[in-house]
Amino acid sequence: MNLALKLDRIAARADELRAMLSEGISGDAYVKASRELSDIEPVVARIGDLRAAERAQMDAEAMLADPEMKELAEAELYELKDQIPALEHEIRLALLPKDEADDRSAILEIRPAAGGDEAALFAAELFAMYQKYADLRGWRFEILEYGDTGLGGLKEGIAEITGRSVFARLKYESGVHRVQRVPATESQGRIHTSTVTVAVLPEAEEVDVQIDEGDLRIDVYRASGAGGQHVNKTESAVRITHIPTGIVVAMQEEKSQHKNRAKAMKILRARMYEQQRASLHATRAADRKSQVGTGDRSERIRTYNFPQGRVSDHRINLTLYKIDRVMIGELEEFIDALTAEDQAARLAAEG
Numbered sequence: 001m002n003l004a005l006k007l008d009r010i011a012a013r014a015d016e017l018r019a020m021l022s023e024g025i026s027g028d029a030y031v032k033a034s035r036e037l038s039d040i041e042p043v044v045a046r047i048g049d050l051r052a053a054e055r056a057q058m059d060a061e062a063m064l065a066d067p068e069m070k071e072l073a074e075a076e077l078y079e080l081k082d083q084i085p086a087l088e089h090e091i092r093l094a095l096l097p098k099d100e101a102d103d104r105s106a107i108l109e110i111r112p113a114a115g116g117d118e119a120a121l122f123a124a125e126l127f128a129m130y131q132k133y134a135d136l137r138g139w140r141f142e143i144l145e146y147g148d149t150g151l152g153g154l155k156e157g158i159a160e161i162t163g164r165s166v167f168a169r170l171k172y173e174s175g176v177h178r179v180q181r182v183p184a185t186e187s188q189g190r191i192h193t194s195t196v197t198v199a200v201l202p203e204a205e206e207v208d209v210q211i212d213e214g215d216l217r218i219d220v221y222r223a224s225g226a227g228g229q230h231v232n233k234t235e236s237a238v239r240i241t242h243i244p245t246g247i248v249v250a251m252q253e254e255k256s257q258h259k260n261r262a263k264a265m266k267i268l269r270a271r272m273y274e275q276q277r278a279s280l281h282a283t284r285a286a287d288r289k290s291q292v293g294t295g296d297r298s299e300r301i302r303t304y305n306f307p308q309g310r311v312s313d314h315r316i317n318l319t320l321y322k323i324d325r326v327m328i329g330e331l332e333e334f335i336d337a338l339t340a341e342d343q344a345a346r347l348a349a350e351g
Contacts, residue, residue, distance in 0.1 A: 099167075103168065112153070123153065240265065
């Protein structure tokens with residue numbers, strides 16, 4: 001279907017929905033129609049802008065034959081030359097199939113991989129970086145689990161980031177982040193390379209994932225070691241194993257066993273939801289593996305080179321020489337570029 005015909009159908013559907021709502025439908029039908037109209041109204045508005053620009057173009061072309069109006073018509077056409085393709089591009093982007101998880105909040109999980117203490121230190125810095133980015137976006141950043149190594153490093157950090165379109169902005173951050181620098185403990189001044197894994201999962205509601213209590217093995221134990229901020233003598237720590245999938249979530253951040261269980265269930269739902277999504281989209285991902293990658297946490301996506309002051313994203317060959325700004329949460333340039341690259345790949349796939 002060509003673009004013009006598709007846009008005509010969308011505009012006609014908007015008129016149909018407005019008529020339905022004005023006729024006084026109620027109940028579920030009203031909610032469904034209202035939601036659909038709300039979803040397409042931004043596109044309909046841009047269609048209106050495009051149609052107006054196309055009419056202006058036709059009028060200007062007609063005026064070219066008039067010697068007195070030719071100069072004015074040429075100026076009008078010059079402006080419309082870029083405006084019409086830009087509007088068409090905006091509309092094509094708006095019509096791309098949406099990831100239903102994009103509007104959701106997210107669960108962030110960070111763990112050191114290769115590099116020992118240096119990896120743990122960088123994991124802590126990345127955790128802080130995302131917290132600062134969330135602050136800049138006006139999102140709520142709640143730490144669910146923070147396992148301190150005792151040396152300022154991070155064994156495991158899990159946070160819930162709540163706000164509008166959190167997952168849409170952060171989903172490209174999943175993968176292996178590599179750091180190259182001279183560790184504070186290195187007396188010879190040699191550059192070490194360490195890695196940290198980052199996973200960003202869309203937050204799942206209870207209705208998204210059906211969990212049978214009979215499929216869970218729940219163990220309680222005393223919080224201990226540097227991993228728990230609230231080490232105590234009661235069995236407040238909780239480990240939940242979802243037997244069918246083998247997913248294990250352990251939580252000991254809170255003094256309350258009840259609170260630890262609630263947090264663990266939230267993380268379990270997010271991991272199960274992401275597993276379901278990955279399974280559902282596996283074929284599509286294999287068919288269209290764009291430059292922004294798969295989002296798999298085993299994929300190396302970015303290198304932070306401190307001696308050279310640069311951060312490089314390997315998926316889009318973008319290097320920024322402002323590592324200090326990136327580490328205080330200024331990630332928009334990377335995220336905008338990754339989003340644009342993904343959209344371009346999806347547009348190409350749509351034909």
